[in-house]
Amino acid sequence: MNARESSNASQSIPFHTSGMRIGLLGGSFNPSHHAHRAISLFAIKRLKLDRVWWLVSPGNPLKDNGELRDLDQRMEAARGMTADPRIDVSCLESVIGTRYTVDTILYLRRRACGLRFVWIMGADNLAQFHRWKNWRRIASEVPIAVIDRPPQSFRALAAPAAQALARYRLPESEAAGLADRRAPAWVFLTGIKLALSSTGLRNPDGSWKTKK
Numbered sequence: 247m248n249a250r251e252s253s254n255a256s257q258s259i260p261f262h263t264s265g266m267r268i269g270l271l272g273g274s275f276n277p278s279h280h281a282h283r284a285i286s287l288f289a290i291k292r293l294k295l296d297r298v299w300w301l302v303s304p305g306n307p308l309k310d311n312g313e314l315r316d317l318d319q320r321m322e323a324a325r326g327m328t329a330d331p332r333i334d335v336s337c338l339e340s341v342i343g344t345r346y347t348v349d350t351i352l353y354l355r356r357r358a359c360g361l362r363f364v365w366i367m368g369a370d371n372l373a374q375f376h377r378w379k380n381w382r383r384i385a386s387e388v389p390i391a392v393i394d395r396p397p398q399s400f401r402a403l404a405a406p407a408a409q410a411l412a413r414y415r416l417p418e419s420e421a422a423g424l425a426d427r428r429a430p431a432w433v434f435l436t437g438i439k440l441a442l443s444s445t446g447l448r449n450p451d452g453s454w455k456t457k458k
Contacts, residue, residue: 258341260299260334264360267425269298269391271366272339272347274306276314278324285393286333288438289366293391294422298366300324300335307345307379348380351387362425363388369395369434375407385411389424390432403434 262268269289275282278300286298302321305314317340324335339350347365354363365388367375372392375381384390385407392402402408408415414430421433 258336258338259354259358260297260336262297262358262361265362266296267294267362267364269293269295269364269366270301270351270354270388271298272301272303272350274314275300275302275320275324277320278327280327282324283327283329283333284438285366285368286328287330288393288435289364289391290332292421292435292437293364293424295332295364295425297332297334300328300333301339301350302335302337304340304345346379348378348384348387351384355387364425365390366393367391368393369398369402372402372408373398373405376405376410381407382410385414385430385432387429389427389429391421391424392432392434393438394434394436 271286289295290298302324304317317337321335321337342353344350369392411430411432414432416431416433424433
């Protein structure tokens, strides 16, 4: 990475101070929606986080990106959706040139080592977590909060990654201390019922649905 890229990467890391508890919510945000915001606020409350960073990906390696909107469009829409000063939107992955969560986490752990990160994912992602690049390394680097997403709950908890990490699962009653835990550690959070998905908010041609 040259000096200019390094500077851009630094600017793409949202404002923070040492010791902050930061939730990381990665995704294509194609488009962002109210469920992203609700999950973020839910995580802030249950995990006692200072902020949540939305990491808008250039593209998900496990998905067909043919219907992916331009990154700038997705960033702008995400910023308009947050509506809370505790939620920040970043295009860090585009700047540092990665689409893999493990690389993003390792970068942040090096460049913002004074922060206490928690990776946030929905139960649908836990169900396929074993397909992510170096998923065991991800689990060893940061605690993980899994947000229940019915009807995915049973499938997610029975999936290979959840089974492999079962001994590191914390009871929900200890969720508030997750950010202080040494990885691997994870918690499955219930109590939020959301059915929205980005796929459901797209038209058949890939364009975003608009309210009438």
